Amino acid sequence: MTSIDMEADIDMQVDVELDPRRDYPLAANRPDLLRTPTGRRIDEITMSALLAGEIGPEDIRITPATLRLQAQIAEKVGLPQLAQNFRRAAELTSLSDDDVLTIYNTLRPRAATREQLTDIADRLQRDHGATLCAELVREAADVYERRGILAS
Secondary structure (H helix, E strand, O other): HHHHHHHHHHHHHHHHOOOOHHHHHHHHHHHHEEEEEOOOOOOOOHHHHOOOOOHHHHHHHHOOOHHHHHHHHHHHOHHHHHHHHHHHHHHHOOHHHHHHHHHHHOOOOOOOOHHHHOOOOHHHHHOOOOHHHHHHHHHHHHHHHHHHOOOO
16 A cells, blocks of 8 residues: 555545544544554554554654644634644644745744745645645745835
8 A cells, every 4th residue: 555545545434434433532432533644554564563663754644634623623623724734734743844834934934925825835736736825835934025014
């Protein structure tokens, strides 16, 4: 099974209807829903497996599916902003760590022009399907312009 197939299989689990009172925290109450990007079950991530070299860096990264499940829980307990943050984080999992840090640094006040921010938003949407993140970067460009904190 390819990593794309595994991710599609893992993402299918997001269709589960969660009850925060019963299912949260997910690792304790619904470990059956949690997988690593390589498809491992969460209960397979142990210190002994790590020491034996059976677990690599990809096994300790969070998946978009897990983040969307967390968003569902947040939404149901009345935390829509947190839910939206989880959804944006799910979109960011397709980016490299370097890309995320570059975007983060570019979003600092006076670090980028409107054009640079628009280019980032366009790339997020076009190359990664990260529409929520693209929307946030465009909103930042508008706010920075209004506040006079875009780079010159």
